[in-house]
Amino acid sequence: MLKINNLHAKVEDKNILKGLSLEVKPGEVHAIMGPNGSGKSTLGYVLSGREGYEATDGTATLNDKDLFDMEADERAKSGLFLAFQYPVEIPGVSNMEFLKASVDAVREYQQKEPLDAVAFMKLAREKCQEVNLDQAFLKRGVNEGFSGGEKKRNEIMQMMLLEPEVCILDETDSGLDIDALQVVADGVNACRDPKRSFIIVTHYQRLLDYIVPDYVHVLSDGKIVKSGGKELALELEEKGYGWIDQL
Amino acid sequence: MSFTIDFENRDQLDLPALVSKPLPWLKEKQRLAFEQFKSAKTPTRKIEHWKYNDMTFLKGQSFTQSKRANESVLTEVNGEFNQITFEDAIEIFIVDGHIVSDISALRSIEGLTITNFNQTSPAQQDIINSHADIELNSKNLLANLNEATLSDGLLIEVEPKKVIKQPIYIRHVTLSSENPAVSNQKIVVQLAPSAELTLVEHFESSLDDSEQLALQQTSIYLAANSRFTHYRLNLEAETARQVSQVKTTLDRDAQLNSFYLGLGSKLNRTDIETIHAGQNAECNITGIYLPANEQAIDYHTNIEHRVPHCNSNEVFRGIIADKASATFNGKIHIFQDAQKSDAQLNNKNLLLTNQAEVNTKPELEIYADDVSCAHGATVAQLDNKSVYYLQTRGIDKQKAKKMLSIAFVQELLNQIKHESVRDYLSHLLDNYMVKVAN
Numbered sequence: 190m191l192k193i194n195n196l197h198a199k200v201e202d203k204n205i206l207k208g209l210s211l212e213v214k215p216g217e218v219h220a221i222m223g224p225n226g227s228g229k230s231t232l233g234y235v236l237s238g239r240e241g242y243e244a245t246d247g248t249a250t251l252n253d254k255d256l257f258d259m260e261a262d263e264r265a266k267s268g269l270f271l272a273f274q275y276p277v278e279i280p281g282v283s284n285m286e287f288l289k290a291s292v293d294a295v296r297e298y299q300q301k302e303p304l305d306a307v308a309f310m311k312l313a314r315e316k317c318q319e320v321n322l323d324q325a326f327l328k329r330g331v332n333e334g335f336s337g338g339e340k341k342r343n344e345i346m347q348m349m350l351l352e353p354e355v356c357i358l359d360e361t362d363s364g365l366d367i368d369a370l371q372v373v374a375d376g377v378n379a380c381r382d383p384k385r386s387f388i389i390v391t392h393y394q395r396l397l398d399y400i401v402p403d404y405v406h407v408l409s410d411g412k413i414v415k416s417g418g419k420e421l422a423l424e425l426e427e428k429g430y431g432w433i434d435q436l
Numbered sequence: 437m438s439f440t441i442d443f444e445n446r447d448q449l450d451l452p453a454l455v456s457k458p459l460p461w462l463k464e465k466q467r468l469a470f471e472q473f474k475s476a477k478t479p480t481r482k483i484e485h486w487k488y489n490d491m492t493f494l495k496g497q498s499f500t501q502s503k504r505a506n507e508s509v510l511t512e513v514n515g516e517f518n519q520i521t522f523e524d525a526i527e528i529f530i531v532d533g534h535i536v537s538d539i540s541a542l543r544s545i546e547g548l549t550i551t552n553f554n555q556t557s558p559a560q561q562d563i564i565n566s567h568a569d570i571e572l573n574s575k576n577l578l579a580n581l582n583e584a585t586l587s588d589g590l591l592i593e594v595e596p597k598k599v600i601k602q603p604i605y606i607r608h609v610t611l612s613s614e615n616p617a618v619s620n621q622k623i624v625v626q627l628a629p630s631a632e633l634t635l636v637e638h639f640e641s642s643l644d645d646s647e648q649l650a651l652q653q654t655s656i657y658l659a660a661n662s663r664f665t666h667y668r669l670n671l672e673a674e675t676a677r678q679v680s681q682v683k684t685t686l687d688r689d690a691q692l693n694s695f696y697l698g699l700g701s702k703l704n705r706t707d708i709e710t711i712h713a714g715q716n717a718e719c720n721i722t723g724i725y726l727p728a729n730e731q732a733i734d735y736h737t738n739i740e741h742r743v744p745h746c747n748s749n750e751v752f753r754g755i756i757a758d759k760a761s762a763t764f765n766g767k768i769h770i771f772q773d774a775q776k777s778d779a780q781l782n783n784k785n786l787l788l789t790n791q792a793e794v795n796t797k798p799e800l801e802i803y804a805d806d807v808s809c810a811h812g813a814t815v816a817q818l819d820n821k822s823v824y825y826l827q828t829r830g831i832d833k834q835k836a837k838k839m840l841s842i843a844f845v846q847e848l849l850n851q852i853k854h855e856s857v858r859d860y861l862s863h864l865l866d867n868y869m870v871k872v873a874n
Contacts, residue, residue: 237828240820261827277825281843291829347829
């Protein structure tokens with residue numbers, strides 16, 4: 190499904206990723222853990238096509254299609270989803286208008302029937318309920334004045350609506366209290382599917398109590414330095430990131 | 437008869453020769469205006485008033501006055517131009533500066549009188565004369581030229597306590613068979629105490645490449661406790677040039693709500709004068725300007741708080757595309773006696789390209805010491821992070837830019853009270869943004 194091979198990437202002339210390889214198969218949940226500055230967020234940005242994040246070497250393919258050959262929106266339409274650590278606020282564009290445009294674009298690309306306004310409203314309201322967001326949020330500007338937790342739940346709701354194949358969750362747990370974390374994790378778990386896979390980027394092990402990964406990878410200085418099962422996360426939590434340097 | 441104006445040698449021009457069908461009762465004001473016109477300096481960028489306008493086209497150019505089209509032209513106009521669909525409105529056509537609709541045949545509505553300048557009674561003529569503010573126009577020779585050569589105009593009056601539900605929908609159309617041509621006319625609005633009226637002025641021009649210069653003035657007097665809603669939509673062709681003024685005087689407790697839209701035009705210069713002349717008057721002035729290609733749109737606004745306890749709230753937003761330029765000059769003048777004035781002014785601009793230009797100049801002149809005033813102006817470009825965010829949700833770059841641009845002015849559109857105007861403009865903006873967000 191998603192194959193990353195020897196990926197090097199730079200941001201403003203600074204090399205951040207230095208030969209990262211990872212293969213994610215359908216239905217798998219991979220956790221990527223690592224200290225601040227190890228390149229965790231960069232990975233999500235490079236794969237999703239953010240301007241200024243440039244892949245200098247290596248490859249990344251989604252269902253054998255070269256990601257770097259596609260515009261950011263094409264990557265999204267091909268089934269890649271990034272849930273942001275800091276979703277932007279867009280006053281003036283209503284959440285509903287945004288979600289409709291997004292779902293329309295993705296469905297059109299995937300040659301699915303467009304949803305009419307009524308059907309879409311119904312769907313959006315359902316998803317709101319699933320992530321415990323008041324429906325009033327649909328009328329507000331995108332993320333405008335949302336709390337940290339509300340923004341994250343909005344991200345998860347978008348993921349539910351777009352039904353992507355590969356979901357990258359970038360520090361979705363940061364800044365969440367335990368109740369919000371539970372809601373977000375429930376949302377993610379509800380989306381788990383034999384055909385859908387997840388990359389969960391996190392600094393803390395806590396999230397992995399709620400979303401249990403199949404694999405845990407440790408990222409350090411732009412490379413994966415250790416991989417293992419879910420128990421690796423606990424070991425990391427216990428020994429701290431300093432332990433990696435001794436590996 | 438039509439006149440020809442050579443701006444370079446205007447001191448040799450003779451007024452009687454210029455006015456085709458003179459209005460004898462306006463003669464004295466016209467003579468004064470004409471003197472101002474002759475003595476005023478030719479607009480150049482060295483004069484502050486014209487600093488941001490390219491007026492070089494006046495140099496060495498002679499303009500012929502537009503001829504009056506006959507009523508049959510309206511069939512063509514109706515076919516060619518998009519109109520706002522009102523449930524119920526009184527529609528008046530002004531083509532090339534001439535009132536083409538038969539005013540006497542308009543449906544009569546109780547409390548509302550619409551009169552052609554050449555059909556006015558002596559009392560009405562006094563009203564029109566009281567609106568000729570020669571001093572106010574002293575800096576603007578084109579305003580004076582308009583005043584001096586007026587032969588066509590409309591007086592709109594509302595009687596005390598009459599609430600006119602039907603908007604008056606004036607369609608200013610420039611077709612201009614002559615080339616280069618100048619057209620001129622004036623609208624005078626007089627609201628009696630506690631009267632209410634909505635006026636929609638819609639400017640359009642045909643898509644030819646003619647050199648047109650449209651001069652226009654709308655002058656409004658709002659008596660005590662009256663309410664006036666004014667839309668002024670400039671949707672002219674690329675080649676159009678318009679220099680116009682809107683002047684509103686508010687007596688006590690009067691309320692003005694106005695909305696401006698500027699789109700198209702090689703030159704669109706609108707001077708908006710708003711005068712608080714009675715206590716507790718209130719004005720809300722909003723506007724959107726959207727120049728593209730090599731267009732230039734300029735709004736010069738001046739709000740005068742002459743008496744205490746008045747409010748003014750002014751918000752203008754602009755999106756400037758391609759190599760276009762925009763100017764916003766927002767002045768607030770608070771007189772010494774105008775204590776407890778509340779004046780808010782805000783101007784935000786979005787530049788879509790590196791070559792787009794905006795000149796924004798808020799000006800406060802405050803002589804009272806107990807007032808609340810705030811002004812702010814910003815210039816920004818589309819936020820790359822927002823574009824990227826929308827892209828990661830499958831929305832292509834062009835659509836993302838379009839959504840963000842519309843969002844920039846959406847708030848002002850949402851405030852438009854008349855649904856038919858709001859719908860018309862939403863559609864228009866949607867189509868326009870598809871073109872410029874490339």
